[in-house]
Amino acid sequence: MRKFSFLMVIVFVFLLTFSAVAQEPVTIEFWHAMGGFNGEIVNTLVERFNESHDNIQVEAQNTGSYNDTLTKTQAAVQSGSAPHIVQIYEIGTQVMLDSGIIIPVEELGREVAQDNNFDWGKFLIPVSNYYNVNGQLNSMPFNSSTPILYYNKDAFREAGLDPNRPPQTFEELKEYARKLTIRGEDGNVERYGFTLGIVGWFVEQMVANQDALLVNNENGRSARATESYLDQEPAVRFIRLWKEMVDEGIMLNPGRGWDGAKQAFLSGRAAMMIESTAQVTNFTENAKNDGYELGTAFLPRPEGVDRGGVVIGGASLWAVRDHPEEELKAAWEFLSFLTEMEQQVYWFENTGYFPVTKAAVEHEMNGQFFAKNPNHLTAFLQLLLSKRSPATQGALIGTFPEVRQIVEEAVEKTLQGDLTPQEAMDEAAARVDRSLEQYNSLYE
Secondary structure (H helix, E strand, C coil), rough: CCCHHHHHHHHHHHHHHHHHHHCEEEEEEEEEECCCHHHHHHHHHHHHHHHHCCCEEEEEEECCHHHHHHHHHHHHHHHHHHHHHEEEEEEHHHHHHCCCECCCCHHHHHHHCCCCCCCCCCCCCCHHHHHCCEEEEEEEEEECCCCCEEHHHHHHCCCCCCCCCCCEEEHHHHHHHHHEEECCCCEEEEEECCCCCHHHHHHHHHHCCCCCCCCCHHCCCCCCCCCCCCCCCCHHHHHHHHHHHHHCCCCCCCCCCCCCHHHHCCCCCECCCCCCCHHHHHHHHHHHCCCEEEEEEECCCCCCCCCCCCCCCEEEEEEEECCCCHHHHHHHHHHHHHCCCCHHHHHHHHHEEEEEEEHHHHHHHHHCCHHHHHHHHHHHHHHHCCCCCHHHHHHCCCCHHHHHHHHHHHHHHHHHHCCCCCHHHHHHHHHHHHHHHHHHHHHH
């Protein structure tokens, strides 16, 4: 009897141990590039998921900038330590497609997780359109934004301008900037009419807003891009406007990057600027605290040129292929969770990035959010009214990060007077063509 009892105890302990092991949650790694307050919001979403899923544990890690995250992901794949989900900025799309390391999210949901109830039509078309390549959605839309024009309505009133009629054309932008610029008795500028950081993204957007392409082969959508269109009139005329306004002293050149222009606008040193829609909440709060009224508007375009629209910026979430099936299914659960209306509304209201689903937008409409926050409505209307075309779908370029650097260098050379706008963009186009040739040769 004692021998039997001893065996029963051993069996019981074994069963308890086996049960504990069986109940260990599946752990997945999520790498992202959201820092500061936005990083805290990401962590909150991860905590929400973990609390509602006993069988899955998501471990989120900030891996630096977008460039850092892409580089670290490529290195991790080579060393066999890749995450399950990674946030990659939109211009990394072609590289991710070519990498061979990803599993398209449609394939992940339908074939691996066998989630036949997921609604693939739930996303806003201008958002999903960017990441839809070869007939399927390759990554899950996450933080999406576009640029808009921000302006100080009080400054408009002081200058005798209608605060409810922002500039709609390049010509009006220049005219308004003249009126908004204030010079002291010594002739020095106390407030500029307009400012813009030297950021390649703005050139891309201004080209798309003229319904023009950045590269050939329908922006790299029908075949690999092999030729840059930076030397054509849509890009050149914007650089020309930029140069003319800076030379006239009605536009502040804060140099390369985002921060200089943003600080100039927020401090009142510039009355207008172009920035990401992700800044709407931040800029609105700043205006409220500083006692002025903030206005927003669509991007201006050349007079007589039909409006194309804007291209989605930001980033999406990619699933990395080489992981056990149960971990890939867990990754799908998290990706699917992030697309639910509650998460999308929380993300939008706390960060300013677009909600990427129709249900979240409808919720905000019904809840009068846009009626109470008209500057957010501006961003949505500009996106939804954008023409559906290869120009606004966005370019697929394997060397896109390098292309942006080339464009920024071209703008600098123009503003410094080293080259004319046409010469600078001719040089930039030639450099981009060479980079495309080198990249494409790897995949012939």
